[in-house]
Amino acid sequence: MALLELKNVSKIYGDLKALNDVSIQVEKGEWVAIMGPSGSGKSTMMNIIGCMDKPTIGEVLLDGVDISKESQKALTDIRRDKIGLIFQQFHMVTYLTAVENVMVSQYYHSMPDEEEALEALDRVGLRERAKHLPGQLSGGEQQRVCVARALINHPELILADEPTGNLDEANENIVLDLFRQLHREGTTLIVVTHDPEVAEAAQRTIVLEHGRVAREVINENFSNQ
Amino acid sequence: MLIALLSIVVGATILSGLVTIYIDVPRQMGAQFRSYGANMLLLPEEGASLTADSLQEALGKIPEQNMVGATPYRYVRLDMPSRQQSFISAGTDFSQVQKTSPYFSVEGAYPKDTREILVGKEIARTLDVKVGSSVELSYKTTGKAGDKASGGDKAGTVLQGSAEGFNKVIVKTDVVLDEEGKIASLEVDASSQTPGIGSLVGTDKAFLDQFIGKSLPLKLSGSQAEDGAAKDAAQEEDSTEAAAQEEGAAKDAAQEEGSTVDAVTGATISSQAVIDAINSASSSSDDVVPIENTEHFTVAGILSTGGEEEGYVYMSLKDLQRLTMDETLDAAELSVSADAEELEAYSKEISDADLGITARLVKRVTRSEASVLGKLQALVFLVTAVVLLLTMICVSTTMLAVVSERRREIGLRKALGASDGSIRKEFLGEGMFLGGLGGVFGALLGFGFAQLVSVSVFGSAITFRPLLLPVTILVSMAIAAVSCQMPIRRAVAIDPAIVLKGE
Ligand SMILES: Nc1ncnc2c1ncn2[C@@H]1O[C@H](COP(=O)(O)OP(=O)(O)OP(=O)(O)O)[C@@H](O)[C@H]1O
Numbered sequence: 270m271a272l273l274e275l276k277n278v279s280k281i282y283g284d285l286k287a288l289n290d291v292s293i294q295v296e297k298g299e300w301v302a303i304m305g306p307s308g309s310g311k312s313t314m315m316n317i318i319g320c321m322d323k324p325t326i327g328e329v330l331l332d333g334v335d336i337s338k339e340s341q342k343a344l345t346d347i348r349r350d351k352i353g354l355i356f357q358q359f360h361m362v363t364y365l366t367a368v369e370n371v372m373v374s375q376y377y378h379s380m381p382d383e384e385e386a387l388e389a390l391d392r393v394g395l396r397e398r399a400k401h402l403p404g405q406l407s408g409g410e411q412q413r414v415c416v417a418r419a420l421i422n423h424p425e426l427i428l429a430d431e432p433t434g435n436l437d438e439a440n441e442n443i444v445l446d447l448f449r450q451l452h453r454e455g456t457t458l459i460v461v462t463h464d465p466e467v468a469e470a471a472q473r474t475i476v477l478e479h480g481r482v483a484r485e486v487i488n489e490n491f492s493n494q
Numbered sequence: 495m496l497i498a499l500l501s502i503v504v505g506a507t508i509l510s511g512l513v514t515i516y517i518d519v520p521r522q523m524g525a526q527f528r529s530y531g532a533n534m535l536l537l538p539e540e541g542a543s544l545t546a547d548s549l550q551e552a553l554g555k556i557p558e559q560n561m562v563g564a565t566p567y568r569y570v571r572l573d574m575p576s577r578q579q580s581f582i583s584a585g586t587d588f589s590q591v592q593k594t595s596p597y598f599s600v601e602g603a604y605p606k607d608t609r610e611i612l613v614g615k616e617i618a619r620t621l622d623v624k625v626g627s628s629v630e631l632s633y634k635t636t637g638k639a640g641d642k643a644s645g646g647d648k649a650g651t652v653l654q655g656s657a658e659g660f661n662k663v664i665v666k667t668d669v670v671l672d673e674e675g676k677i678a679s680l681e682v683d684a685s686s687q688t689p690g691i692g693s694l695v696g697t698d699k700a701f702l703d704q705f706i707g708k709s710l711p712l713k714l715s716g717s718q719a720e721d722g723a724a725k726d727a728a729q730e731e732d733s734t735e736a737a738a739q740e741e742g743a744a745k746d747a748a749q750e751e752g753s754t755v756d757a758v759t760g761a762t763i764s765s766q767a768v769i770d771a772i773n774s775a776s777s778s779s780d781d782v783v784p785i786e787n788t789e790h791f792t793v794a795g796i797l798s799t800g801g802e803e804e805g806y807v808y809m810s811l812k813d814l815q816r817l818t819m820d821e822t823l824d825a826a827e828l829s830v831s832a833d834a835e836e837l838e839a840y841s842k843e844i845s846d847a848d849l850g851i852t853a854r855l856v857k858r859v860t861r862s863e864a865s866v867l868g869k870l871q872a873l874v875f876l877v878t879a880v881v882l883l884l885t886m887i888c889v890s891t892t893m894l895a896v897v898s899e900r901r902r903e904i905g906l907r908k909a910l911g912a913s914d915g916s917i918r919k920e921f922l923g924e925g926m927f928l929g930g931l932g933g934v935f936g937a938l939l940g941f942g943f944a945q946l947v948s949v950s951v952f953g954s955a956i957t958f959r960p961l962l963l964p965v966t967i968l969v970s971m972a973i974a975a976v977s978c979q980m981p982i983r984r985a986v987a988i989d990p991a992i993v994l995k996g997e
Pocket residue numbers: 282285286287305306307308309310311312313314
């Protein structure tokens with residue numbers, strides 16, 4: 270059974286169909302890239318998959334549960350337990366240090382554990398900067414903290430909305446390497462991107478246009494050792 | 495955030511300050527307007543004295559329906575022998591005191607029966623007496639020995655006398671008179687009289703018993719004075735003179751029944767000496783001697799007024815008059831319901847009435863002034879309410895600003911799995927913390943503020959009320975919690991999706 274399945278999903282704002290009858294499947298452990306021009310509905314889809322929004326029409330099955338029918342509270346629980354989020358603008362709580370930002374995620378999930386949070390920072394190569402505030406970190410470093418925060422609770426599914434949009438090539442590669450690691454560990458990845466290089470790192474690319482799935486491309490050169 | 499804290503501090507300061515003043519003001523006012531109730535004072539004129547009768551006559555000048563209360567006062571210094579202290583004691587009429595001095599606050603009860611007293615708080619403290627304690631008070635003065643002594647244990651007056659008897663030997667007598675001035679008991683010391691018959695006057699029961707029930711002065715019965723004196727003179731030398739002196743007077747005296755006594759046979763001169771001694775004592779009753787009257791009193795109540803009354807002992811006028819054997823008054827406080835003009839007229843009438851009384855007007859808190867007090871309290875209450883409302887608005891606005899400032903963070907937290915409940919808890923906790931902190935500062939500043947107001951307006955310090963500290967803190971926290979409700983609703987409503995949109 271697929272980890273995630275969208276069945277004829279539409280999201281309608283007034284007379285605008287941000288998503289228009291979208292049906293996709295993502296298998297457990299799969300790494301999928303989503304591309305498309307601006308306004309094509311990528312973020313709208315991520316919000317729905319990430320349990321932060323509900324479709325106007327259609328079903329969204331996550332681990333066999335139709336999240337389009339769940340209550341707000343249940344959605345929060347699912348998001349907390351199963352999903353790790355990474356954003357384009359590396360959102361961090363500005364008055365908390367790097368390690369504390371990671372611990373925020375732990376706090377809502379279970380119990381803050383500084384040791385574990387430091388290990389997660391170690392994975393993204395930022396153990397030394399654990400006590401720095403976001404303002405004292407570069408954009409790339411901030412995004413790596415966000416990756417650490419997303420993986421701290423061992424989510425089944427990581428959703429990343431343009432994670433490398435604001436990064437230079439070196440930092441982009443660091444983030445992609447982290448994704449490769451996560452993929453090797455069996456984490457399912459859905460990455461929205463404008464960058465073909467980032468999309469090529471994935472196993473499969475779904476292209477959206479005007480709220481519809483325009484095409485799907487399997488990356489035949491995919492390898493992740 | 496600092497602004498919210500500041501506004502809570504200000505709110506809590508005003509709250510605790512005004513509440514402190516609110517509680518203290520009536521006490522302060524009571525102390526300020528000491529004569530609340532009484533508005534006219536009657537005093538004896540120079541050289542005249544105030545008595546129950548003249549007071550009654552003066553009161554007659556004021557229409558009965560205008561008279562709220564009239565309280566007589568007599569002030570006397572009484573001793574407390576067991577403590578070797580003395581206090582001013584006021585004799586008064588307790589049913590009237592409550593009308594003319596409504597600010598009197600009595601713990602226990604006003605005295606109702608005789609020998610019950612009301613003790614000022616200060617005295618109660620120094621003597622450590624409580625309601626129900628027994629107190630011994632005594633009045634010391636000087637007076638004529640013949641003055642009737644009061645007090646149960648001394649039914650009558652002891653008169654001591656002496657006279658020269660046979661052979662110039664002194665005969666001493668101790669006579670106790672009963673309430674009607676009649677002899678109740680008699681002791682004669684004639685031990686140094688002529689051994690033999692003369693000393694019999696001290697021991698001859700038949701002779702001594704005759705004196706009981708007789709009034710002074712005494713005479714030797716006529717026939718004996720004549721016969722006996724002559725006969726004795728023959729036996730006892732030097733006695734002719736005494737016998738001759740008696741001769742004329744004895745005749746008249748014999749006619750007065752009940753004041754003659756028979757002499758001991760064969761000891762006329764010694765008998766006469768006994769009578770002389772008793773009579774001399776009687777006539778010396780005009781001499782000034784110290785008098786001390788002591789009575790036991792029960793403390794019925796402890797008086798607190800915040801003024802000098804706390805250093806007085808109050809008892810019924812009757813008790814004090816009995817104790818001091820004096821019925822004059824020192825003053826009377828009147829509470830008259832009348833306007834200033836009428837009052838002026840009454841006081842003039844009384845002063846001009848040739849009663850030996852001057853009437854003086856006393857400024858008092860009138861009923862309308864008392865209601866000003868109530869209005870002042872209402873105003874304080876209102877100001878507090880308004881300030882608290884403003885505090886709430888300020889805190890609420892600040893918190894709203896904080897929420898919108900932290901919109902992204904809140905959205906992020908929610909995206910990371912924060913439930914509505916945990917967001918609510920976080921903000922409520924923050925608000926309560928602010929409230930608590932502001933409350934602590936406010937309570938302390940408020941006390942300072944109240945102290946400042948009290949000292950500058952009323953000229954007296956106020957006591958710190960420890961209970962006000964937790965109350966202020968709790969109220970501040972409650973206010974902060976209420977103010978946070980709207981911002982919290984806003985925070986909870988934030989859509990976590992905003993973070994993905996990169997706003
Ligand atoms: N809350 C909303 N109300 C109305 N219209 C919306 C709302 N959210 C998104 N849209 C519209 O839906 C369409 C899809 O938006 P979406 O954010 O999914 O685009 P996108 O593919 O993520 O674009 P970009 O690459 O620029 O981020 C856009 O036209 C947008 O204006």
